[in-house]
Amino acid sequence: MSETLPSEAQPAPPTAAEPGRDDRNISGVPIRLDGVTKRYPGQDVPAVDDVTLEIAAGETVMFVGPSGCGKTTLLKMINRLIEPTGGRIHLGDEDVTDQDPDRLRRRIGYVIQAGGLFPHMTVATNIGLVPKMLKWDDARVAARVDELLDLVGLDPDQYRDRYPRELSGGQQQRVGVARALAADPPVLLMDEPFGAVDPITRQRLQDELIRIQEELGKTIVFVTHDFDEAVKLGDRIVVFDVGARVVQYDTPERILADPAEEYVADFVGAGATLKQLTLTRVGDVDLLQPTTATVGSDAAAAVAAAQAAGDDYVVVLDRRGRPISWPTLAELTRSPTIPDTVDERLPVVGMRSTLNDALDTMLAASQGGVVVTGRRESLAGVMAVETVMAAIQRTRSGAAG
Template identity: 85%
Template sequence: MSETTTAPDQRTVSGVAIRLEGVTKRYPGQQKPAVDSVDLEIAAGETVMFVGPSGCGKTTLLKMLNRLIEPSGGKIFLGDEDVTGQDPDRLRRRIGYVIQAGGLFPHMTVGTNIGLVPGMLGWDKERIAERTDELLDLVGLDPEVYRARYPKELSGGQQQRVGVARALAADPPVLLMDEPFGAVDPITRQRLQDELLRIQEELGKTIVFVTHDFDEAVKLGDKIVVFDVGARVVQYDTPEAILAEPAEEYVADFVGAGATLKQLTLTRVADTELHTPVTAQAGEDSAAVVARATAAGEQYVVVTDGRGRPISWPSVAELTRTTTVPATRDDRLPVVGLRSTLNDALDTMLAASQGGVVVTGRRDSVAGVLVVEQVMAAIQATRGETRG
């Protein structure tokens, strides 16, 4: 059902298009349908965010895509295939599904949770083990450390990463996400959003994501659907278009105050010119690293692990007091991804009381450094454009 292609901009697309034709859901005893004849087209490889007030039907519509809720009428197509009458169990094995807290089975290890659907599909043990380790690495969890752990031994953010890995286990073309990051703290939520952006950049799945948070929709979505009661599509457009030109007063009210500052969430870290830091691997000779940093005129060094991932950001003065570069991981290290927004970068700097952030790219390797002056310049530019 899925086929990996490369779009003109060289971005990999492994998702398929979704088309809804008159999809309706009526519940017995209710005068009005919960979902009223929705027509919608989602392009292959796009992330589309469903937003709207509680009870508007967005989650019901999402669950009809994998037939957790059966439609009362209409048709659902994945690619050119009408899946409306298909066996629902067979269909669900071809669609990833992520909910709050990952929905992990507590009595199963992380590895067993991830390998569940491939096992149902008849994959052999060796293939399942390879896929499990590949996905743990993809979501930023060391397979050697996490595959044998149980969900209760994980933080909320780690559970959610495993939930995403499990949803991707059988390489489905479509990923459904029902408010997956709603139950974690703001900093963890930002990191999970960044992780999803990075994964999507690499895999190009078709993602349908339900959220109550319009800022999250702006950050993650290629397109946003704003629903009213009955899953009426009030506006379906890019985040930029919805912020600039709300289709109705209802949309403007839903976007809320501060739409101008929300424009800052449209600017990605990747859109700015990053500073190239001096890097060093843990265990390197400190004197050599200090000499390298001094020659480059740098006061700080980004220390990485054996796989090029940042673990600390010590000053040159700190390194002069050591013989070898420490392998100690700084849990408060301010890190954002290339797909993070400038708003995220500023929040991360403030939370860590730092004047900059380390930026990571593919597989969490160091891509550069962003400093607060660049973010403030972008804010000033945004305000200037608005006044103009």
């Protein structure tokens, strides 16, 4: 066996069978890159130099590394938007290096920044492109479009006939993900998909991707500049240096705990303690259960209930149980019933958000806590900034001991 390994050290190929992950639904296939090289015309040194890498089925693998190190070139060789100048690429058991690129791309979803949607086509037409190319009948395409809009959290009735310009950046990105998933490809390539949206929207899109991936188990290769994003989304991270040299290929936990080289330590950054917050999900910590009141109910009763519970605010829920504001008791005494005013600045995170996301959201809203939502945006609880601080304390004392 060992004589088949290339001379320089390559990371041990991962196996899909991680402890505790066997129950996951996997629809992806493994990707194997074998000595893959790209030399652009006129370049002295290859942009990607003899890269050997194995990506396990159903894993999300994040590509990080300095600008120009070859991440995008390597990614685009997988679906042959860029032709390799050397090496072999396998999807599952199949060598696809010489396969017709159009055929190959139907098996590989591709998501780029800002969704890459066609501006003159409706959302439905954009999503249905590949199924139409595959000659699905209209009814099947329409049903698939609605199913995918649902999957990415957009109401089909509201969004299917809109044009991309009638969507927010985050919504466009969701449609981009839906389009990439349309023909149910086993592999998804994502090139800085969330780079162009604001931090809070990015955080929600990341949470959605985690949820979708839990459901579908695709093999995802994801290029990012944001190390926190890599830690949050990745089952594994590949840290590259110039020429797409693989410096470290490991789980986020192990890269944070034990960076392979000084270069990786620098890349991980001095804020490694804070980055540990990216490893903890909001759903992993104990949430506070605040006093709640539904829109239109008696305000005095809500105030009394909050006082009895020792709360100085009430979380107001709409008729579907979704939090819309968290007025103080003083604010509530001004009206006889609970108002239906939606607080646009209400800091909200999901159960899959990280403690780092929660902290960012609190800081952005200048609030000492966040409202946490669970299924169908219903209230799951409230997290106070003290919970984040306690997690930082624990990490620090863990590191010191």
